[in-house]
Amino acid sequence: MLRYPGWLLGYLWWLLKGCYAVARVFLVDARVLLGVAVKIPTVSFSASEQNTTALKEFDQLLRRVFPKIFSSSLVQHEMVGNYSHLLTVPGSEPDLEPYMLLAHIDVVPADEADGWDAPPFSAQELNGFIYGRGTIDNKQSVMGILQALEYLLEQGYTPRRSFYIGLGHDEEISGPQGAVNIVKLLKSRGVKLLYVLDEGLTIMDGVVDGLIGPGALIGVSEKGQATVKLSVSTPPGHSSMPPRESSIGILASAVTRLEKNRMPNLFGHGPERATFEHLAHKFGWPYRMVMSNLWLFSSLVLEGQPDTNAFVRTTTAVTMFNSGVKINVMPAYAEAFVNFRIHSSQTLQEVLKLIKSTISDERVKVEFVSGFDPLPISSYDEDTFGYQIIKKTVHDIFPEVTVSPGICVGNTDSRHYTELSPDIYRFAPSWYKPGDSARFHGVNERISIQNYEEIVLFYFQLMQNSDIRNLPGPRT
Numbered sequence: 495m496l497r498y499p500g501w502l503l504g505y506l507w508w509l510l511k512g513c514y515a516v517a518r519v520f521l522v523d524a525r526v527l528l529g530v531a532v533k534i535p536t537v538s539f540s541a542s543e544q545n546t547t548a549l550k551e552f553d554q555l556l557r558r559v560f561p562k563i564f565s566s567s568l569v570q571h572e573m574v575g576n577y578s579h580l581l582t583v584p585g586s587e588p589d590l591e592p593y594m595l596l597a598h599i600d601v602v603p604a605d606e607a608d609g610w611d612a613p614p615f616s617a618q619e620l621n622g623f624i625y626g627r628g629t630i631d632n633k634q635s636v637m638g639i640l641q642a643l644e645y646l647l648e649q650g651y652t653p654r655r656s657f658y659i660g661l662g663h664d665e666e667i668s669g670p671q672g673a674v675n676i677v678k679l680l681k682s683r684g685v686k687l688l689y690v691l692d693e694g695l696t697i698m699d700g701v702v703d704g705l706i707g708p709g710a711l712i713g714v715s716e717k718g719q720a721t722v723k724l725s726v727s728t729p730p731g732h733s734s735m736p737p738r739e740s741s742i743g744i745l746a747s748a749v750t751r752l753e754k755n756r757m758p759n760l761f762g763h764g765p766e767r768a769t770f771e772h773l774a775h776k777f778g779w780p781y782r783m784v785m786s787n788l789w790l791f792s793s794l795v796l797e798g799q800p801d802t803n804a805f806v807r808t809t810t811a812v813t814m815f816n817s818g819v820k821i822n823v824m825p826a827y828a829e830a831f832v833n834f835r836i837h838s839s840q841t842l843q844e845v846l847k848l849i850k851s852t853i854s855d856e857r858v859k860v861e862f863v864s865g866f867d868p869l870p871i872s873s874y875d876e877d878t879f880g881y882q883i884i885k886k887t888v889h890d891i892f893p894e895v896t897v898s899p900g901i902c903v904g905n906t907d908s909r910h911y912t913e914l915s916p917d918i919y920r921f922a923p924s925w926y927k928p929g930d931s932a933r934f935h936g937v938n939e940r941i942s943i944q945n946y947e948e949i950v951l952f953y954f955q956l957m958q959n960s961d962i963r964n965l966p967g968p969r970t
């Protein structure tokens with residue numbers, strides 16, 4: 495038999511062990527770890543009601559499945575606001591400005607009766623997907639970030655550039671105890687951040703008509719938000735002698751006026767202009783011809799779908815409508831809540847004025863509940879470290895994807911971090927395909943096992959890519 499030299503057998507054994515380690519971490523652990531995380535129902539029901547038992551259980555899970563992180567003498571772990579986590583990974587070169595990765599543990603409610611193909615907290619695998627609330631919002635990032643760090647620690651990795659990991663427990667109720675207290679703690683320590691990466695936009699594939707190939711949109715800003723409460727009071731009475739209009743009817747008309755009179759098309763007046771300038775070369779004919787007229791392009795191509803219309807204007811979402819006590823009693827009171835996501839070129843005050851002028855009915859009381867202006871626009875030019883290192887990492891893992899700046903249409907915990915960093919980005923490399931908009935906060939939220947593994951690799955690579963002193967020079 496041909497004899498192999500000893501050194502070759504040794505090398506092959508080492509290679510085999512390495513491949514097994516990667517396979518173990520990314521093939522077996524990946525689906526198992528995300529699955530166990532999704533099964534814990536860390537639901538934020540309202541600003542005053544959270545499943546704190548599940549949040550405690552989630553804390554125990556993290557300590558169990560990431561032993562390297564929690565036993566490491568390098569990584570400092572702190573609980574903040576009772577159920578949020580702040581991890582500090584000190585670098586060997588303290589003069590390098592640190593960065594921060596954010597994700598959130600909590601999820602919105604989910605009811606299987608709404609039409610789920612698998613129970614929303616089962617993490618059941620169907621056709622290569624893991625189904626469950628939180629799989630794309632945002633446990634894929636929580637577990638992806640930690641699994642990447644765990645794996646780096648297993649390899650004896652120590653960073654040169656320090657970094658933080660912030661895992662909020664109340665992002666879905668806008669982060670009052672989690673992110674707000676993490677920021678307070680970091681501010682008290684004088685921390686400034688080179689960049690922050692939070693959840694947000696995705697890799698959009700096949701959802702923008704005319705866009706050839708997948709595009710990763712890095713959120714360089716996020717829309718503002720306004721929530722208003724509309725209410726109508728009328729005298730109660732017997733339903734056998736009803737007035738011309740009930741409180742429900744008056745309120746319904748007001749709500750209909752808001753829905754029918756959409757906010758103005760402002761496409762091209764915000765960061766979305768840069769999005770489509772960066773992507774213009776990836777549009778086929780005749781879209782490229784139309785793109786020279788951004789208003790026409792937005793009207794013909796983007797306004798038709800809820801997810802792309804969100805790039806065009808301030809959006810109007812009637813989310814709650816309550817009234818009536820009994821079928822034979824005229825309702826004394828009707829109320830509705832409307833949630834607006836404000837385009838970058840409008841202000842909260844402008845939107846509130848528009849709301850009142852659109853309703854224009856003295857019988858409808860309009861109360862401001864909460865809101866904030868659109869966020870500042872982070873830089874994304876050639877020498878901006880954060881944006882370029884995220885872009886590079888996307889290309890490392892997804893070479894076929896075009897990267898462009900974008901406007902995050904939802905809101906994230908990162909809005910609390912504006913005093914710690916000028917460069918805040920909202921992006922996670924989840925694939926976003928036709929129909930997926932209905933899965934966010936909706937039914938059949940899911941992630942493919944392959945995509946989750948890519949997400950682990952993305953953070954694994956990002957931590958290493960961020961470990962350089964300066965951006966590599968321009969490609970010669």
Ligand SMILES: N[C@@H](Cc1ccccc1)C(=O)O
Nearest residue numbers: 665666667668904905906907
């Ligand atoms: N991310 C959620 C919850 C949220 C609301 C408001 C501010 C921040 C976060 C949303 O966009 O609706």
Ligand SMILES: CCCCCC(=O)O
Nearest residue numbers: 694695903904905906
């Ligand atoms: C659209 C991405 C941001 C959504 C933030 C959230 O609902 O948690």
Ligand SMILES: [Zn+2]
Nearest residue numbers: 602631666935
């Ligand atoms: Zn959410």
Ligand SMILES: [Zn+2]
Nearest residue numbers: 598631632693
């Ligand atoms: Zn989220």
